[in-house]
Amino acid sequence: MSVSPAGLPARTADQSSRAFRYFEQVFGVCAAEVQKLYHDPFELFTRAIQPVIWLLLFGEAMARVRGLVTGSMSYINFISAGILTQSVLFVAIFYGIAAIWERDLGVLHRYLVSPAPRSALVIGKALSAGIRGLSQALVVYILAGLLAVPISLQPVHLALMVLFIIVGAALFATFSLIVACLVKTRERFMGIGQIVTMPLFFASNAIYPLAIMPAWLRVVARLNPLTYEVDAVRALMLRGGTSDFGVGSDFTVLAVVFAVLVGVAARLYGRMGN
Amino acid sequence: MDVSRSPDTVSPAADTSGSAVIEVRALTRRFGSFVAVDRVSFGVGRGEVFGLIGANGAGKSTVIRMLTTLLPVTSGGATVAGYDLVRNPGEVRRHIGYVPQLMSADGDLTATENLLLSARLYGIPFREIRSRIEQTLAAMDLAPFAHRLVKAFSGGMIRRLEIAQGLLHCPAILFLDEPTVGLDPAARHAVLGRLAKLRAETATTILLTSHYMEEIEELCDRVGVLREGKLVAVASPAELKARVGPAATLDDVFAALAGEEAKSPEIQAYRDVRLSRRAARSHG
């Protein structure tokens, strides 16, 4: 019944498959975020400063503390994987802020009023965090290379690394989105963000190995998805790097947690416009 | 603009011929104990332009947010574009366009990128995307600004882009919540001109809210007057004026029927003012 408005051709009978449409919706949301980065890459540069500081100041200083047992690895090698993961985490975790910002502006409603399934919206936003994560990873790779960390440039390792960065960033971006849906204001989110991010980081194997943790902390760390991200990144980033749990298990844990978080976020995101 | 009313451009998806395109039945929304929309019922026919007027806080936006599936209904229901609002919100979304009171265009994207996002969200066929975006931009007089960032747009240009976004997928119904709020007279005129043209040249059904009586009179076939969440009158602008008095204007109708601002809790009035000011600022 809808005669096309404004002289436009009406929707044709050509109905692409559901799966394809879903993919297109995810892609559309993600592409829009990447276009924003392209228009204003300033944020990418400022974000790159943090890993530089950690690696140059913290990493170099701690490398002189001989007490840290990091297996056969030198500390700077050990921590470069941790810092890579951390910078990906920090990019992702503030994704919730962007969601609150969009809600306050009203832009959120254009997404919610569209026929795109909420999960497609959430995944699209989450994957764009992965793209930002990749730019962070590149900075850490270059820097670590300059610090003579033995970077693995094997294509398989690099390809898997891209996969892990995207999944890891997407996971934490989705987590962040869930927090945003719950707290609803920027001020509260900033508070919660601080409270959550630091423990997430310190209760993981990012800057010291699981082996030196007290038993209780080791339990916490093993429940922390970041630990599995770091574990895989450490194995893939370094020449001769090893993984505690196996890269396959790491991926399984991250993928399952991501799927669960997407399910939760999709429900909450739809109500965020109320 | 070359506009066709021929049957081959008719979308089969939302066939509601013979009945109203929007059928609202005892629609109700409560926020806590406060009743923002109270058993509102009305129908809108195909191709009709229906206006909702009422003081701040009367419940206009709440009605629209429910009809666009953004806000769950407390009780009652509606059929929108042939689909049940409560049982089939997904299909409703597919067949409506919505221009909210606040911003819906992303300032950090260009006009074309904004429309591309909409095209992908609505699953517009690949081959048509480019031409539809071009045509829609041209129809809203935005073609020269296709590749400019929206944050550099004027308020009126943003509104026209948002209307373009709302129309890109050729919806059966376009919802507009205060489309001219915060615009200067020239920009208002441009937006109204586009809507009048849409009305004259297509069968798109339009439901809009406004504070400006002259634009309601200019555009609307029928008007519903909301007062403290209740629909107190539904009629054509001429009928409404006749009801109030021989020489009455729509402003008199507003004064007589719509009453004062709703006596909602203060904090909500504050929220309304804050939101509409912010909207005005970001658009203007």
Ligand SMILES: Nc1ncnc2c1ncn2[C@@H]1O[C@H](COP(=O)(O)OP(=O)(O)O)[C@@H](O)[C@H]1O
């Ligand atoms: N999310 C909300 N929570 C609580 N009250 C709300 C909410 N949204 C709207 N209201 C209240 O409902 C009433 C109707 O609001 P609204 O539909 O925005 O009015 P209008 O658009 O006619 O100005 C107002 O009193 C408003 O404060």
Ligand SMILES: [Mg+2]
């Ligand atoms: Mg309103």
